[in-house]
Amino acid sequence: MAVDQVGNPMNATIRSSVISESGFDRLNEGQTQQKVGKQCTELEYNVFSQDSFAQVELYAEGPCINLGISRQLINIHFLPCTCPIGLKPIPSDTDCKCDCDPVLQRRYQIANCSEENGTIKLESNTNIWIEFINTTNGTGYVVSNCTFDYCVEKPVDISLSSPDKQCAYNRSGVLCGECEPGLSLVLATSRCEQCSDLYPLLLIPFALAGIFLVALILILNITIATGKIHGLIFYANMIAANRAIFLPNLNNFITVFVSWVNLDLGIETCFYNGMNSQAKVLLQLVFPAYLFFLTFLIIILSKYFDSFAKLFSNRNPVAALGTLVLLSYSKLLRFIIAALQYRVLYYPPGTTKIVDNFSKSSYIVWLYDGNVQYFTPDHIPRFVAAAIVLIAGGLFTVLLFFGQWFPHCSKVMVWTKNTKYNGFMDAYHAPFTPKHRSLLGGTTPLRSDCS
Known part of the structure; x- marks a missing residue:
């Protein structure tokens, strides 16, 4: 509102201009000269400048222009146009709007970015996992194919400010390789769930199941010495390799039996709170080792106690041991593959995970848990165990062949x-x-x- 020299409201024309260091600035059209009446009037200004700081000068036309009485300066500090992670500002002199980052659009099938909630859409024919790296030395994206079924099904809207939203089954971390805090990995699945304190009691039925399996081999005489087991092993492995086709229902007797033939527990469970992929891989050796122990125990007891040997009549526990060795081949092979598999991630140069000085910094991680770097103290025990099994299994295979x-x-x-x-x-x-x-x-x- 303009007033005269004694403070009475009056009609007036307000002239405005922008003052900045560079001098390259302007107001929106029609805003340099605006009329006000005898009441409070709202004036709007759109200021365009190449500088981060400018001033808007306002004054009313009249005899006191040059005296400075009618001048008013408004200080303006401009903020940079910022966008959610994965989006970049659209070049514009007048608006701050965001769209998909051209790097992601050019290299990967990403579209339909939302400025409102900062999400990007991963198309149905992609199976990628994305992480945004932001350090004082550099920024950029880490993109890799998602491991197994750890990521959510596509298409899906994700936010790179919360990368764990890409993960399925309550998983988190690099390549969704670990469980969310407080959750445990469930055997025979990729799920992470709350593990009950009662789960360790399941060791008792599993121990009895091992005894039952060894007894079944001996009583029915389905050993390699009779040749009956070879077809069973073949078909059990074929069914296990194509479980999603032949056994879509994971909770039935046939599934458990096929798992037993492959020396798996066959039941979805966790044994303790905080169980992760590292423990899951090592636990693959527990059930076969337990069955070997039972068979060795039978052989020793049969040797020193005639009454115990008579319980098995003409059954051959040595052949049962040989059968378990043959059954364990696929199990040990899966353990070797799981322990030795890796994934190479490429990080932007200058980040904290830099390995070399090239344009892309390679970072090798364990495939089953991307949070574990390959061949580090966290990974070496599994690597050594896999190497021992591989060497011992190779020598035993040569022994069988020749x-x-x-x-x-x-x-x-x-x-x-x-x-x-x-x-x-x-x-x-x-x-x-x-x-x-x-x-x-x-x-x-x-x-x-x-x-």
Whole structure:
């Protein structure tokens, strides 16, 4: 409102201009000269300037212009146009609006960014996980294919300010590799749930299940010595490898039985609070080791106690042990693959996880838990265990493959004359006729000099 020299309201024209350091500034059209009446009038100004600070000068037309009495200065500090993570400002002299970051749009199938809630849409034909890195040395995106089924199904709207929203089954962290705080990983699934204090009591039925499985092998005599187990192993592995097709329902007897044949527990459970992927991989060895222990115990008791041996009549516990070794092959192979798999992530240069000085910084993580860097103290125990299993399994495979030759090499392989060795190897060779035991083919016996 304009007033005269004695304070009475009056009609007037308010002239305005912008003062800045560079001088490259302006007001919106029609705002440099605005009329006011004898009542309070709201005036709006849109100020455009190349500087971060400017002043708007206002004065009313009249005799006191040059005296400074009618002048009013308004200080303006401009804030930069900021957008949610994953969005960038649209070049404009007049508006602050955001759209998808061109880096994400150009390299990945991302569209439909929302400025209001800062989300970006991942299309249905993508299976990527995105993390935004922001340090004093540099910023950028880390993008990788999501591991297994750890990420939510696409299409989905995600916010990079909360990257864990990309994760399914209450998972979190790099590549959704770990559980949210306070939750535990559930065996036989990718889910993370609250683990009850009663779950350790499940060790009792699992222990009884191991005894039942060993007893079933002995009583029904489904060992490698009879040849009945080979087809069962083959089909059990085929069903287990295509479980989603053949056994969509994970809670039935057939599923548990197929898991047992593959030396899995077959039941979704967690054993203690805070169980993670690292423990899950190592626990794969517990059930096979327990079954081996039971069979070794039966063999030792049968050796020293005749009454115990008579309980099994003509059953051969050594053949049962050989059967468990054969059954454990796929289980041990899965353990080796799980322990040694890795994923290479590429981080922007200058970030805290930098490894080299190239344009992209490589960072190798353990595939099953991206929060564990590959071949570090957290990963080395699994790596060493996998290496031991791999070496021992390879040597045993060679022993099985050439086992029928070794007894004929008496001059070199004296240890193959041991009755324990022959008893164990006969369990593998028993189902086959002498003709098919010869790796050279035919029925001609191998010469004692191995030539």
